[in-house]
Amino acid sequence: MGEVLTWRHHAAVTRFEAGLPPRNRLEQSALAVLAIRYREAGCFNRLARQHHEFWVRGPCDFVYDAAIPRLEKQLFHGPHRIALDRLEAELKQGTFHTVCEIGCGNGAVLAYLADRLPAVDRFIGLDLNAAQIARNQVQHAADTRLEFSACDAIDWITHHAGPNMAFYTYGGVFEYFTQSQLEGVLLTLTMHTPTCIALVEPVSFDHDFEADSTSRPHGRELSYSHAYPVLVAKAGFREIWQAESADAKSRWMMLLARP
Known part of the structure; x- marks a missing residue:
């Protein structure tokens, strides 16, 4: 299901790359799939802002x-x-x-x-x-x-x-x-x-x-x-x-x- 989201909802991918967190379990699954894809493609740094923003905004x-x-x-x-x-x-x-x-x-x-x-x-x-x-x-x-x-x-x-x-x-x-x-x-x-x-x-x-x-x-x-x-x-x-x-x-x- 996360794979479907990453392909069909490009806005979610844009949000992830901008450092915004997933809003629900479906988006969490999508983020995991996206991370695996970026790792396989050798461009995992595209999600570096995810880590940064989590620590800035985290509880x-x-x-x-x-x-x-x-x-x-x-x-x-x-x-x-x-x-x-x-x-x-x-x-x-x-x-x-x-x-x-x-x-x-x-x-x-x-x-x-x-x-x-x-x-x-x-x-x-x-x-x-x-x-x-x-x-x-x-x-x-x-x-x-x-x-x-x-x-x-x-x-x-x-x-x-x-x-x-x-x-x-x-x-x-x-x-x-x-x-x-x-x-x-x-x-x-x-x-x-x-x-x-x-x-x-x-x-x-x-x-x-x-x-x-x-x-x-x-x-x-x-x-x-x-x-x-x-x-x-x-x-x-x-x-x-x-x-x-x-x-x-x-x-x-x-x-x-x-x-």
């Missing part, structure tokens, strides 16, 4: 609050804890006066690092969702080192990145960047050394980075599985630490690198 109470149990289970007390510890150890060396989280969500990870790293001057959280950023500004108002900005991270980094700034993502942020967007961000960061990048991002189970460095859509949302070790090296970063975590449902790449 922050549901989307971001639902991430709290995952933070507790996987990051603070689970298999991703080592990535947080590695980042914290790197930041304790005193090189960085600013820490920037790309896709900060509810600000929990940023606030944790601020509490653990009193010598760092600024902690900046970037997120597309203005409603969630407003919530963060109220919730974390007591700590003046915490700043939150509702913006496109690519634009922010282009205009505000500088030396002695560390950047990180957790839980699925770069997966919504196209390969060219991610490569552009990494190259921009290498222009402002000293810097570092840390990430914990989902990747496809069958993505062999050495054999295929091309980013590919994966998962229910058809976000991107990036060959992170290859892309950071290509941009001029030197890998400090890398590990993976996997369970029955997902595979995660954890990485820390500096130019």
